[in-house]
Amino acid sequence: MAHDDDGGDAALSALIRSGATRYSAPPALRSSVLRALRADEAPPRRAWPGWLGWLRLGAAFASGLMVSWLAGLVQPAADPVERVAGEVVAAHVRSLMPGHLTDVVSSDQHTVKPWLSSRLDFSPPVTDLRADGFPLTGGRLDYIAERVVATLLYQRNQHVINVFVWPAQAGRDTAPKAAARRGFNAVTWDQAGMRYWAVSDLGAGELNSFAERLRQRLNESS
Amino acid sequence: MNDRARQFEAMAMPHLDAAYNLARWLVRDEHAADDVVQEAFLRALRYFGSFRGSDPKPWLLGIVRNSCYTWLRDNRGAAQTLEFDEERDDDAALDATPQRDDPERLLSLKQDGARLNAAIGQLPHVFREVLVLRELQELAYADIARIAGIPVGTVMSRLSRARNLLRAALLEETKGTCHGS
Numbered sequence: 001m002a003h004d005d006d007g008g009d010a011a012l013s014a015l016i017r018s019g020a021t022r023y024s025a026p027p028a029l030r031s032s033v034l035r036a037l038r039a040d041e042a043p044p045r046r047a048w049p050g051w052l053g054w055l056r057l058g059a060a061f062a063s064g065l066m067v068s069w070l071a072g073l074v075q076p077a078a079d080p081v082e083r084v085a086g087e088v089v090a091a092h093v094r095s096l097m098p099g100h101l102t103d104v105v106s107s108d109q110h111t112v113k114p115w116l117s118s119r120l121d122f123s124p125p126v127t128d129l130r131a132d133g134f135p136l137t138g139g140r141l142d143y144i145a146e147r148v149v150a151t152l153l154y155q156r157n158q159h160v161i162n163v164f165v166w167p168a169q170a171g172r173d174t175a176p177k178a179a180a181r182r183g184f185n186a187v188t189w190d191q192a193g194m195r196y197w198a199v200s201d202l203g204a205g206e207l208n209s210f211a212e213r214l215r216q217r218l219n220e221s222s
Numbered sequence: 223m224n225d226r227a228r229q230f231e232a233m234a235m236p237h238l239d240a241a242y243n244l245a246r247w248l249v250r251d252e253h254a255a256d257d258v259v260q261e262a263f264l265r266a267l268r269y270f271g272s273f274r275g276s277d278p279k280p281w282l283l284g285i286v287r288n289s290c291y292t293w294l295r296d297n298r299g300a301a302q303t304l305e306f307d308e309e310r311d312d313d314a315a316l317d318a319t320p321q322r323d324d325p326e327r328l329l330s331l332k333q334d335g336a337r338l339n340a341a342i343g344q345l346p347h348v349f350r351e352v353l354v355l356r357e358l359q360e361l362a363y364a365d366i367a368r369i370a371g372i373p374v375g376t377v378m379s380r381l382s383r384a385r386n387l388l389r390a391a392l393l394e395e396t397k398g399t400c401h402g403s
Contacts, residue, residue: 012385012388013385016357016388019338020339025239032260036263091272119371148371
């Protein structure tokens with residue numbers, strides 16, 4: 001696209017800046033947001049879970065104890081891979097809270113994939129592993145390493161597996177690498193220009209099997 | 223009120239106006255914007271524990287932006303397609319070539335904020351958001367990229383196309399009007 005109309009662009013910018021409305025938050029909104037934030041009281045220390053319900057949002061807020069437990073997972077580690085490991089496990093744990101964080105609830109990959117793709121700057125590969133005993137249950141957006149990522153949810157009996165996906169360097173596939181944090185297992189690998197992190201409280205062996213199946217299916221469908 | 227919430231409040235409240243402005247422009251509804259901003263701030267509080275960046279503003283506005291799109295998805299139905307159809311919307315933008323010979327017509331709009339607002343409000347969301355974030359919030363390209371979840375290069379090309387679309391819409395508007403002042 002040629003940028004030979006800089007003069008016109010500048011004039012249009014000036015017009016927008018001076019003419020279009022800059023909305024400010026109404027005082028009522030300001031006070032209701034403050035009220036909502038302040039209602040998040042830390043309950044007296046008791047064992048997790050110590051949830052508080054929150055109106056129509058349905059989701060519960062972590063107790064102060066839970067928040068610091070989660071924060072403890074995300075150490076300011078020098079190694080970026082370590083840091084990401086902490087972040088994905090924290091995101092996994094958060095997703096297990098009552099009112100499960102699932103933005104699109106569907107076992108149909110043809111529903112989940114476009115839902116995610118339309119909200120991201122990349123198109124995550126979505127595949128159902130029902131035939132292997134790991135049905136797809138939905139999708140979600142998450143924030144990992146300061147980036148919006150796709151999360152695919154799978155189920156194995158009562159266990160949830162979160163698979164976080166975001167773009168990585170193409171042509172630099174890596175073998176799966178295992179990690180563990182506070183009783184949760186994780187497996188990560190790069191494949192066909194995407195980085196994957198699968199997190200679950202499944203045993204390491206089962207999670208590795210899941211990862212292998214997923215890698216196979218992804219290879220088959222690409 | 224626990225420490226985490228207190229820290230979050232201190233960080234987030236200064237950006238409430240920016241958040242509300244973005245929400246108003248995306249959802250085009252006063253009450254919906256209230257709801258979306260409130261929900262976004264609560265969601266951000268929930269995620270705050272894992273925020274490790276240096277600048278929370280684009281992170282927060284990104285959550286607001288995504289909450290807007292969720293609201294639009296849930297409240298606009300199938301009639302309004304939100305998916306950015308790269309081909310369709312790019313074509314529309316390409317057809318809207320810059321009109322360099324109509325500075326007077328553009329100037330005539332300076333006094334008419336309502337028309338300007340209407341024209342911006344009718345842009346497809348993906349163009350509207352970059353325009354609002356750049357022109358009204360005066361954010362850097364890198365921040366806009368983070369908020370909208372797109373590469374920086376895409377921010378720049380979308381801005382350029384947004385301006386072309388807007389210009390074309392405004393000039394279409396003025397074609398039939400008398401040039402009073």
